[in-house]
Amino acid sequence: MELTREEIAAVAERKRAAYEAVIGLEVHVQLKTASKIFCGCSTRFGDPPNSNVCPVCLGLPGSLPVLNRQVAELATRTALAINCQVREQSIFARKNYFYPDLPKGYQISQYDRPLAEHGRLEIHVPTGGAGKKTRKKRIDITRLHLEEDAGKSLHEGLPESEAKTYLDFNRCGVPLMEIVSEPDLRTPEEAYAYLTTLKQVLEYIEVSDCDMEKGSLRCDANVSVRPVGTEKFGVKTEVKNLNSFRYLAKALEYEIDRQVALLESGGRIEQETRLWNTQAGRTEPMRSKEHAHDYRYFPEPDLLPLVMDAAWVEDIRRAMPELPAAKEARFVEHYGLSDYDAEVLTANRALADYFEATAAKAPNAKTAANWIQTELLGALKEAGQEISRSPVPPQALAELLQLVEDGTLSGKMGKTVFEKMFASGKSARAIVAAEKMEQITDAGEIEKLCGEVLAKNADKVEQYKKGKQALFGFFVGQVMKATRGQANPRRVNDTLKKLLG
């Protein structure tokens, strides 16, 4: 029974709260290698169709696969980063099914002895509301295994597409790892947070480009619902094609609502594979699973077991870069940042590196953190620019902060100078010199300026002295205006107070 979008929305609206979703994610990650997993063909994206193929990845008779060492290395690095136990001997298995983009008639994967198991990842889930508060949750990871990608079927847009399917085997044999989570996720937000954290780790340890548009990060979800307060899992569906962060939450919300509405309408959930249809904004049944679970796995006789001995694993562990969670904790500890600031600044490695390079030269790490988050990230976002290509390098920002710190510039002037730096790529000192922007800090000069303002506004001074305290701000404003914002505001304040008695 398939309900319409409207029927689903109407029922789910009322009944959603009575159910809890149970979600597990299967994430496919393309490993960053030059060559394929079992042969020397290039993995380059966007090459002409069928130009990176050979007897091994085409499954021609007599060819034999040989595992790429870098694949073992990158996957093990990932396994350690997500706290998995790495199996000393894992084995490859054949997963048998027929589809034209799989020329051998089987996919080389891993089955009962995967590379790694029993991992975990801590995620930050927004608690909702206006604040920036998050709560932490631990998500267990079932397994991480290696496999080869399939080719690409083109069903439309070619001369004989009416009658034929066209095949491009460039992707066939591209190295993938599949990371399977336990069904620990309860909401689309948690699923989103999990995928975000996982992607962040993968990028930190440089094992994948994680480019969803190019298919180097793909996500499927297992989804079921159960009445709140019950333990038993409901029948699950597998939702495929969740290939952007934008659609992950949407597709999960839809599928959860669909299951709730179906159960509430007296229907039964079919265990099936469903495809997220972006245009229609719904999940649709994909194929009958009658035989689909019978892949007749058996050990791949053409490949030896993969042996990750203790020494090799230890080498990989030692070379592991600092992970996001550790960096975040260190930023709080070492620089005195708030949890929130540390989380923002460790979102990716380039940003974290930028902050540290700035903090090393800047007078104050916290101030540096603030400027990066408000001024720099804002300007980058507006310009659609990556931090790695920031027109203001860390040393230049640190120099600007030094000028603000020593009083050469007021905070407000600093921001103006920053904008000019960002637009021109010039240094803060060059801009200050060229535009004569230096702050007026000389006590004598400030006293003279304040005196002039008070003399010009004798009537207001009179009112102030009679108790109209609010006028103080007016005097400050007049001095700042007269100096085009270049007078040191604190000194102006002090001086005016003194003069007004």
Next chain:
Amino acid sequence: MKITRKDVEHVAALAHLELREEEREHMRQQLDDILTYVDKLNQVDTSQVEPMAQVLAPSRADAALRDDAVGPCLPRQQALAAAPDADETFMKVPKVIER
């Protein structure tokens, strides 16, 4: 009897094989013989023996790995030549329909 006609039909369907009536019985008999023989092998005590799917036992961790280096591929013309149906760029198969 270890293998029923139903088992044969199931396995044939998974392998996309269409068997004639007499072939079904023939296959059933053959598969049955094979499993009977495997039963005999199972009489040997292997509780102290590691399972082995390959004839080469892994010895050194490095022995069966290759470096991540791009090697020569097949020229496209040659790669496509083996396909029953292809144009200059793609292999072609009858339109894929879900079974």
